[in-house]
Amino acid sequence: MASYVFVTGGVVSGLGKGLTTASLGRVLESKGFSVTAVKIDPYINVDAGTLRPTEHGEVWVTEDGGETDQDLGHYERFLDVTISKEHNITTGQVYREVIEKERRGEFLGKTVEVIPHIPDEIKRRIKNVANRTKADFVLVEIGGVVGDYQNILFLEAARQIKFDGENTVFVHVGFLPVLRHLGEMKSKPLQHSVRALMQTGIIPDFIVCRSEYPVDGVRKEKIAMFCNVRENDIISNPDVENVYELPLIFEEQKFGEKVLQKLNLKPAGTDMKKWKELVSRMKNAQTVINVGIVGKYFDIGDYRLSDSYISVIEAVKHASAWHDVKPEIVWIDSKKFEKNPEKLAELAKLSGIIVPGGFGSTGIEGKIAAIKYARENNIPFFGLCYGLQLAVIEFARNVCSLEGANSTEINPDTEYPVIDILPEQVKIIEGKNYGATMRLGGQKVVVKQNTVAGNLYGKDYVVERFRHRYEISPKYIGILEKNGFVMSGSTPDKRIKQIGELPKLKFFLGAQFHPEFTSRLTAPNPLFSGFIKACAGK
Numbered sequence: 001m002a003s004y005v006f007v008t009g010g011v012v013s014g015l016g017k018g019l020t021t022a023s024l025g026r027v028l029e030s031k032g033f034s035v036t037a038v039k040i041d042p043y044i045n046v047d048a049g050t051l052r053p054t055e056h057g058e059v060w061v062t063e064d065g066g067e068t069d070q071d072l073g074h075y076e077r078f079l080d081v082t083i084s085k086e087h088n089i090t091t092g093q094v095y096r097e098v099i100e101k102e103r104r105g106e107f108l109g110k111t112v113e114v115i116p117h118i119p120d121e122i123k124r125r126i127k128n129v130a131n132r133t134k135a136d137f138v139l140v141e142i143g144g145v146v147g148d149y150q151n152i153l154f155l156e157a158a159r160q161i162k163f164d165g166e167n168t169v170f171v172h173v174g175f176l177p178v179l180r181h182l183g184e185m186k187s188k189p190l191q192h193s194v195r196a197l198m199q200t201g202i203i204p205d206f207i208v209c210r211s212e213y214p215v216d217g218v219r220k221e222k223i224a225m226f227c228n229v230r231e232n233d234i235i236s237n238p239d240v241e242n243v244y245e246l247p248l249i250f251e252e253q254k255f256g257e258k259v260l261q262k263l264n265l266k267p268a269g270t271d272m273k274k275w276k277e278l279v280s281r282m283k284n285a286q287t288v289i290n291v292g293i294v295g296k297y298f299d300i301g302d303y304r305l306s307d308s309y310i311s312v313i314e315a316v317k318h319a320s321a322w323h324d325v326k327p328e329i330v331w332i333d334s335k336k337f338e339k340n341p342e343k344l345a346e347l348a349k350l351s352g353i354i355v356p357g358g359f360g361s362t363g364i365e366g367k368i369a370a371i372k373y374a375r376e377n378n379i380p381f382f383g384l385c386y387g388l389q390l391a392v393i394e395f396a397r398n399v400c401s402l403e404g405a406n407s408t409e410i411n412p413d414t415e416y417p418v419i420d421i422l423p424e425q426v427k428i429i430e431g432k433n434y435g436a437t438m439r440l441g442g443q444k445v446v447v448k449q450n451t452v453a454g455n456l457y458g459k460d461y462v463v464e465r466f467r468h469r470y471e472i473s474p475k476y477i478g479i480l481e482k483n484g485f486v487m488s489g490s491t492p493d494k495r496i497k498q499i500g501e502l503p504k505l506k507f508f509l510g511a512q513f514h515p516e517f518t519s520r521l522t523a524p525n526p527l528f529s530g531f532i533k534a535c536a537g538k
């Protein structure tokens with residue numbers, strides 16, 4: 001029988017509930033239990049596919065083609081498991097299901113009401129995950145903050161799951177700000193969020209204290225008294241330089257053992273050796289590499305949001321750990337190259353450049369200019385999805401002399417549509433049917449041997465995750481190849497080209513898929529590994 005661990009959060013979003021959930025999962029896994037995780041998002045969107053990255057962070061693509069919340073990425077990376085799209089539950093999905101059931105007459109003349117039907121559907125979905133995965137632990141992270149109107153029905157479902165007699169533990173992640181002018185850590189916001197949680201009928205078993213610094217004994221005592229949680233069950237979760245340290249910090253505090261004790265479960269030892277070793281390699285790496293990410297989804301107001309590219313950053317970190325280098329990410333907004341082309345010279349000091357995925361035309365010419373600079377100056381370049389497509393456009397324009405070559409996504413009337421819509425996408429776009437209709441999820445990539453990609457993968461075929469509507473137009477492959485662009489990966493029927501490279505350069509490779517989604521600390525993606533190796537000048 002599965003045990004459920006519900007993780008709630010207080011006061012502010014972005015506290016790191018996802019990393020807390022993933023890290024606790026890793027600790028439990030290291031003690032011999034199978035673990036999976038679920039993310040609840042209280043928004044009405046059915047999935048994250050239609051959300052702008054600057055609004056909600058990256059869209060994580062699951063193996064089975066879901067467009068989901070980025071926290072599923074943390075779960076996969078920390079737990080080393082493949083997680084299905086059913087592990088991201090949204091208000092939109094829940095209401096849609098209940099309304100559709102009502103229309104099908106499945107409620108047999110009853111009044112369909114928010115209570116009990118909505119929590120019932122939430123419970124059904126959570127328990128489905130337990131039944132399907134047969135995991136020992138299902139960790140359920142409830143998005144948003146307690147006290148919101150939005151997630152109240154999810155909290156109610158969690159309360160009921162415990163009441164139903166399931167093995168259940170509640171973990172509340174609270175915020176303890178350190179006020180600069182006082183130099184003091186304040187626990188009142190945490191006390192208030194625990195009170196809001198208790199109003200829903202949930203008493204936390206553990207409190208995780210998110211703060212700049214570790215929480216001290218004086219505060220633990222106070223929190224214990226006012227929040228009704230034993231001091232021993234208050235876990236410190238301070239800011240860390242490296243998020244992969246968090247499972248180790250939890251392990252030091254015996255968080256895993258304590259959760260098991262509450263459920264009368266016994267650990268079968270602890271195996272954190274490999275993880276520890278990789279974290280210490282990350283910490284001890286001396287050689288710094290500067291990896292430029294030429295993106296366009298950063299700016300919200302005066303602040304920058306690196307969450308739009310979180311998996312790219314993590315994949316860079318994984319590969320860097322294995323090559324014993326310390327990556328410094330340099331954020332570059334491609335739009336600046338459009339206004340000030342002389343700024344391209346700044347790229348010269350980088351060890352390598354990544355052009356990540358994206359949609360639409362803003363910032364595109366700036367990205368193309370950056371790719372041209374990388375190619376002409378032999379700076380390692382790695383293109384992810386749109387990054388490959390833009391490398392093809394640059395090559396077509398400047399090497400194959402196809403002046404004005406473009407993607408029909410940007411210019412439908414271009415004379416040379418080197419990137420064109422996938423034939424099966426034409427009708428979908430005409431019908432303005434945007435939700436979950438791209439070419440999505442894990443697909444086979446046949447890798448050509450004796451190419452850069454072939455040598456890195458060391459396999460004839462791999463499965464990588466896709467999310468796109470456009471492709472390298474089959475009509476232009478001949479001319480691209482004749483000029484030296486090597487197509488080193490394709491679909492098994494050879495129709496869609498999925499990897500392209502310029503083998504004469506130090507590293508110049510693009511993938512139609514998103515290799516960042518299959519990268520793990522314990523098993524970096526081979527293409528990222530090749531790129532980082534080139535950045536390190538190895």
Ligand code: GLN
Binds near residue numbers: 386387409
């Ligand atoms: N916009 C491009 C397409 O739809 C690339 C998508 C991406 O980078 N994920 O094909």
